[in-house]
Amino acid sequence: QKEVEQDPGPLSVPEGAIVSLNCTYSNSAFQYFMWYRQYSRKGPELLMYTYSSGNKEDGRFTAQVDKSSKYISLFIRDSQPSDSATYLCAMSATGFQKLVFGTGTRLLVSP
């Protein structure tokens, strides 16, 4: 079993839709949870991170962490075609150790 599970998609939505991206994990030691966006042939770009449980909002993006269920989510409101990319969740047990990534979910937002 992988430490981090993520549905590879693709997830296709119309412009303006609310998108929900999710990851589950098995390692209860994870405390830092990140979301990265990766465009084709580019390196991952950090969108946001949260520590422990709770919600965090940044513009159209909201990250949620439920440690009791070992489940994290990223919501994108008012999705745009420019949001079309692969979204990777990543986790770390401490703030200065390796990141464990999910496989990434490919998102396609059609105009």
Place this chain on the structure above:
Amino acid sequence: DAGVTQSPTHLIKTRGQQVTLRCSPISGHKSVSWYQQVLGQGPQFIFQYYEKEERGRGNFPDRFSARQFPNYSSELNVNALLLGDSALYLCASLQGIEAFFGQGTRLTVV
């Protein structure tokens, strides 16, 4: 303000050869990590260096090695290349919990 720079951007090597990939972190960042991303998968951790010392190593064979220089730049070396080493190799410049990735080096082993 320059981001993370990696070189070369693309590389084609033959099985059994050796390769060296280079990374310059963001100015002021003292720690770098290396990741391997196979097509269709998420990045996998290879190494982390802080102040020229190895701070972590992933589940990769000894054919993989790395080092960090006094100016905090880093090199990743892979010996005796296998077809399965074909991947995007990513360098991340670390500042606290935040990891900033470069564009990567796409290595193809033929």
